Amino acid sequence: MNIVALIKQVPDTETQIKIAPDKKNIVKDDIKWIMNPYDEFGVEEALRIKEKFGGEVTVVGLGPKRVTEALRTALAMGADKAVLISDDALEGSDSIATAKALAAALKDIPYDIIFTGQRGIDDDLGVVGAMVADMLGIPHISLGIKVEVLKDENKVRVNRPIEGQTVVIEAPMPVLITAQKGLNEPRYASLPGIMKAKKKPLAEKKLADLGLDPKDFGEGSRKLKILELNPPPERKAGKKVEGETPQEKAANLAKLLHEEAKVI
Amino acid sequence: MAKGIWTLIEHRDGQIRKITYEIISEARRLADASAQDVTAVYLGTSLDDSTLESLGKYGADKIIVVNDPSLEPYTTDAYVEALEALIKEREPLVFLMGASTQGKDLSGRLGGRLGVAVAQDCTKFSMEGEKLAATRPIYAGKAYATVTFENSLPQIATARPNVMSIQVFDEGKKASLEKVNLTIDASKLKTKVVDVIKEAAGKVDLTEADKIVSGGRGMKGPENFKILEDLAAVIGASVGASRAAVDAGWRPHSDQVGQTGKVVSPNLYIACGISGAIQHLAGMGTSKIIVAINKDPDAPIFQKADYGVVGDLFEVVPCLTEEAKKYVQQ
Numbered sequence: 144m145n146i147v148a149l150i151k152q153v154p155d156t157e158t159q160i161k162i163a164p165d166k167k168n169i170v171k172d173d174i175k176w177i178m179n180p181y182d183e184f185g186v187e188e189a190l191r192i193k194e195k196f197g198g199e200v201t202v203v204g205l206g207p208k209r210v211t212e213a214l215r216t217a218l219a220m221g222a223d224k225a226v227l228i229s230d231d232a233l234e235g236s237d238s239i240a241t242a243k244a245l246a247a248a249l250k251d252i253p254y255d256i257i258f259t260g261q262r263g264i265d266d267d268l269g270v271v272g273a274m275v276a277d278m279l280g281i282p283h284i285s286l287g288i289k290v291e292v293l294k295d296e297n298k299v300r301v302n303r304p305i306e307g308q309t310v311v312i313e314a315p316m317p318v319l320i321t322a323q324k325g326l327n328e329p330r331y332a333s334l335p336g337i338m339k340a341k342k343k344p345l346a347e348k349k350l351a352d353l354g355l356d357p358k359d360f361g362e363g364s365r366k367l368k369i370l371e372l373n374p375p376p377e378r379k380a381g382k383k384v385e386g387e388t389p390q391e392k393a394a395n396l397a398k399l400l401h402e403e404a405k406v407i
Numbered sequence: 408m409a410k411g412i413w414t415l416i417e418h419r420d421g422q423i424r425k426i427t428y429e430i431i432s433e434a435r436r437l438a439d440a441s442a443q444d445v446t447a448v449y450l451g452t453s454l455d456d457s458t459l460e461s462l463g464k465y466g467a468d469k470i471i472v473v474n475d476p477s478l479e480p481y482t483t484d485a486y487v488e489a490l491e492a493l494i495k496e497r498e499p500l501v502f503l504m505g506a507s508t509q510g511k512d513l514s515g516r517l518g519g520r521l522g523v524a525v526a527q528d529c530t531k532f533s534m535e536g537e538k539l540a541a542t543r544p545i546y547a548g549k550a551y552a553t554v555t556f557e558n559s560l561p562q563i564a565t566a567r568p569n570v571m572s573i574q575v576f577d578e579g580k581k582a583s584l585e586k587v588n589l590t591i592d593a594s595k596l597k598t599k600v601v602d603v604i605k606e607a608a609g610k611v612d613l614t615e616a617d618k619i620v621s622g623g624r625g626m627k628g629p630e631n632f633k634i635l636e637d638l639a640a641v642i643g644a645s646v647g648a649s650r651a652a653v654d655a656g657w658r659p660h661s662d663q664v665g666q667t668g669k670v671v672s673p674n675l676y677i678a679c680g681i682s683g684a685i686q687h688l689a690g691m692g693t694s695k696i697i698v699a700i701n702k703d704p705d706a707p708i709f710q711k712a713d714y715g716v717v718g719d720l721f722e723v724v725p726c727l728t729e730e731a732k733k734y735v736q737q
Contacts, residue, residue: 310480
């Protein structure tokens with residue numbers, strides 16, 4: 144089995160987001176970058192499938208040089224090799240351009256299953272996985288919380304939670320699956336794993352190496368233009384609910400929710 | 408030339424989903440601001456004509472109906488094939504869907520197919536001439552981006568559930584129906600629904616819930632969520648949890664609210680024993696009324712709360728359940 148995990152590097156969940164003076168970007172200094180948590184579930188699932196069926200796990204990342212750290216983390220977890228798509232012309236690319244570059248890189252990598260996170264926790268669009276699958280002409284299943292590989296039938300069976308129920312979907316391989324929390328508990332990289340990762344192959348590709356024209360990428364190529372970024376709307380200072388006893392506080396709160404907020 | 412505001416009718420098990428009324432109402436408001444018509448697309452076989460016509464009162468002028476057995480139940484492949492054909496033939500200006508699990512799944516693949524951008528999970532729209540501007544939370548709500556589309560038609564966007572208000576514009580209006588015969592190439596349909604596992608009856612998904620009672624680390628253990636469930640049962644709420652409570656194994660992953668869980672937008676959010684880590688606040692910041700019950704008067708959650716109760720949740724919540732009964736029974 145050849146399994147690919149697509150990974151993105153994002154600001155840590157504890158990061159305070161500051162908007163840059165141009166109101167088009169966030170301030171990127173002092174950010175602690177991590178592997179997108181949903182992508183980590185994808186890497187873990189890829190490793191588990193490899194452990195069961197044999198084969199090779201390739202991780203593919205896209206972005207500036209710092210993304211190498213996230214790729215090395217995946218290698219330390221047990222992935223076999225990594226590809227970094229890195230090109231100055233990519234800076235500011237939107238989802239379609241990103242998907243195009245990833246799909247181009249995947250032409251040179253064998254795969255039966257491709258994993259990626261159900262969304263990046265930075266721009267929260269959650270469309271790149273489906274776009275890549277469509278560009279490759281393969282099916283995708285999103286929000287996987289359980290993945291069974293039916294190797295003899297050359298297909299996968301995936302549990303996808305939707306509102307109020309879980310649908311079980313089958314699709315033939317090759318297939319792209321987006322990972323949702325609950326799929327697994329990602330392992331930590333072990334010390335020997337970290338040592339080994341340093342010697343594992345990490346290839347760097349520029350857009351030209353993928354047969355792509357840099358002018359189709361970057362800020363200028365965006366189909367989704369950012370007009371401006373703003374901080375979240377301020378919430379008005381709230382009311383402290385008074386009361387001497389828990390009973391009194393609860394009574395006052397219920398009254399406020401009924402009479403003032405009109406929600407109960 | 409591209410024209411018209413299109414929406415998708417989301418339905419399941421013969422029922423129209425609530426998000427459908429939200430996006431049709433919003434489409435009407437946008438259409439009125441830009442002299443466009445509202446067309447809703449129905450893909451499926453389970454809804455009858457009068458049900459579809461009645462969407463007129465929420466603002467739909469016309470319903471495009473494609474009855475094909477491959478469209479029931481929803482699969483990404485069949486929907487994308489049908490929508491690609493309709494959109495290429497008729498060139499709508501805007502295509503709105505709900506940011507439900509279905510809309511999020513479909514929009515990405517459709518965007519990829521048509522080579523256009525998608526603005527996902529938007530909380531506000533406006534029309535400037537023929538240009539749609541969409542505002543959407545990013546970094547799980549730690550910032551808001553306002554975006555527009557360039558060389559990208561239709562302008563595809565999804566709306567966060569529970570945010571756009573449902574509006575009856577004309578009680579008596581019936582939408583006109585146009586039945587379209589499409590041939591959906593069966594060889595393109597790769598994904599297949601083989602089973603459906605239903606959750607406990609009556610449980611409303613957090614993303615669709617009108618009210619949520621959530622518990623965090625302060626709950627001290629899984630058994631104590633019973634008191635939140637009791638309150639939830641009285642006020643008609645769903646029960647959620649913080650990452651701390653989920654990571655401790657007290658609650659299932661599907662209950663998690665926050666940046667790495669569900670982003671929710673209920674009318675009432677009651678946070679019990681949740682300190683308000685930034686990643687949790689990010690997931691519930693668009694709730695209309697936020698209540699915090701916490702022992703620690705300095706907990707960050709109080710800065711986001713409309714009503715804050717400093718006190719022991721184990722004492723306050725059961726009392727609140729009793730007090731709420733009085734109002735619910737009225």
